[in-house]
Amino acid sequence: DADVTQTPRNRITKTGKRIMLECSQTKGHDRMYWYRQDPGLGLRLIYYSFDVKDINKGEISDGYSVSRQAQAKFSLSLESAIPNQTALYFCATSDPNRGANYGYTFGSGTRLTVV
Amino acid sequence: QKEVEQNSGPLSVPEGAIASLNCTYSDRGSQSFFWYRQYSGKSPELIMFIYSNGDKEDGRFTAQLNKASQYVSLLIRDSQPSDSATYLCAVSYGGSQGNLIFGKGTKLSVKP
Numbered sequence: 001d002a003d004v005t006q007t008p009r010n011r012i013t014k015t016g017k018r019i020m021l022e023c024s025q026t027k028g029h030d031r032m033y034w035y036r037q038d039p040g041l042g043l044r045l046i047y048y049s050f051d052v053k054d055i056n057k058g059e060i061s062d063g064y065s066v067s068r069q070a071q072a073k074f075s076l077s078l079e080s081a082i083p084n085q086t087a088l089y090f091c092a093t094s095d096p097n098r099g100a101n102y103g104y105t106f107g108s109g110t111r112l113t114v115v
Numbered sequence: 116q117k118e119v120e121q122n123s124g125p126l127s128v129p130e131g132a133i134a135s136l137n138c139t140y141s142d143r144g145s146q147s148f149f150w151y152r153q154y155s156g157k158s159p160e161l162i163m164f165i166y167s168n169g170d171k172e173d174g175r176f177t178a179q180l181n182k183a184s185q186y187v188s189l190l191i192r193d194s195q196p197s198d199s200a201t202y203l204c205a206v207s208y209g210g211s212q213g214n215l216i217f218g219k220g221t222k223l224s225v226k227p
Contacts, residue, residue, distance in 0.1 A: 033214075040123075042219035043159070043203070058214075090158055096212050100166040103149045103205070104215060106158040 003027045006091050006107035013081050013114055021076045021110050023091030031094045032074040033104065034058075034066060036087040043090070049074055050096075081114040088112075117142060119206050121218035129226050134191040136221050138204030141185070147207040148180055150189045153220065154200045163189060194225045 004025045013019050023032065034046040035058075045058030047066040055066060063085060065077045078085055088111050092104040118141040128134045136150075147166050151159035165171045165178040165187070177190040187206070191198055201220040207213045 035217075040219065043217040045214065048214065100147045100212075101164045102147065102212050103151075103161040103164055104159075105161070109158050 002108065004091060004093055004105055004107035006089075006110050008110060009108065010111045011113070013112070015082055015114055017081050019078045019081055019112070021078075021089055021091075021112070023074045023076070023107055025072050025091075025093045025105075025107075027093055027095070027105060028071075029093035029095045029105070030071065031096060032068065033092040033094075034064075034074070034076045035090045035092065036060070036085075037090060037109075038087050046076065078112075078114075081112075083114045086112060086114050117208050117216050119204055119216050119218040121202075121204050121221045123219060124222040125224050126221055127224045127226060128194050130194060130196060132194050132225075134194045134198065134223055134225070136189040136191075136202050136204075136223065138187045138189075138206075138218055139185055140187070140204075140206040140216075142206070142208050143182070143185065145185075145206045145208060145213075147212070147215075148178070148187045149205040149215065150176075150178060150187075151203040151205060151217075152198075152200045153203055159203055191223075194223075196225050196227050199223055199225045 033048045035043045049068045091107040150163040153159045163178040175192045179188040203220045204218040205215040
C-alpha cells in the first residue's frame with residue numbers, strides 16, 4: 001500500500017460545485033502539504049500543516065480551504081470550483097525528526113478538471 | 116522574492132552520456148537542497164539530498180552544491196532512456212526545515 005494516498009485519482013466537476021480532495025498517510029509524519037502543479041508553472045504551495053492544530057496558507061490559498069482531521073489525514077476543499085482550478089494536485093508529507101534531510105514524500109496526485 | 120530557477124529544457128543527451136542539470140536559488144539562508152525526478156503524469160520522487168558544499172554521490176547520480184554562488188547541480192552519469200523525465204530542484208527557505216520551494220523543472224530526454 002502507498003505511504004501517501006490521495007483520493008480520488010481523477011475527477012471532473014462542474015463550475016460552482018464543491019469538491020473535496022482527500023489525503024491520508026501511514027508514514028507517521030506530522031507535516032502535510034497541498035500543492036498544485038500546472039504546466040509551465042511548477043509546483044505551488046496551497047496550504048500546509050505542521051500538526052493537527054496548525055494550518056497555514058501557502059502562496060496560492062485563495063479559493064481553497066483545508067481540514068486536518070487527524071495526524072494522518074489532510075483534506076483540501078474547493079468551495080466553488082472554477083475552471084482555472086483545473087490542475088494536478090499533490091499531497092505531501094515530511095518528517096522534521098530527520099534533521100536536514102526532510103525531503104517530502106508525495107502522493108500519487110489527483111487530476112482535477114473543472115468544466 | 117523566493118526563487119528557484121531551472122532551465123526548462125528540453126535537455127537531450129545520447130544514451131551513455133553525462134547529463135548535467137542546473138539550479139540557482141535566491142535565498143542565501145537556504146540550508147537543504149533536494150532533487151526530485153518526475154515522470155510524465157506521475158508524482159515527484161526524491162532522488163538526491165545535499166546540505167553541505169561540495170559533491171555527494173549516489174550510484175550514477177552526483178549532486179553538487181556551491182552556497183557562495185547559490186548554485187546546485189545534478190549530474191547523471193551513463194544516462195539511460197529510463198532517466199528521461201523532468202527533474203525538479205527544491206530548496207528550503209525560512210531557516211532550518213523551512214518549507215521547500217520548487218523550481219519549474221528541467222525536462223531531460225535520453226536518446227537511445
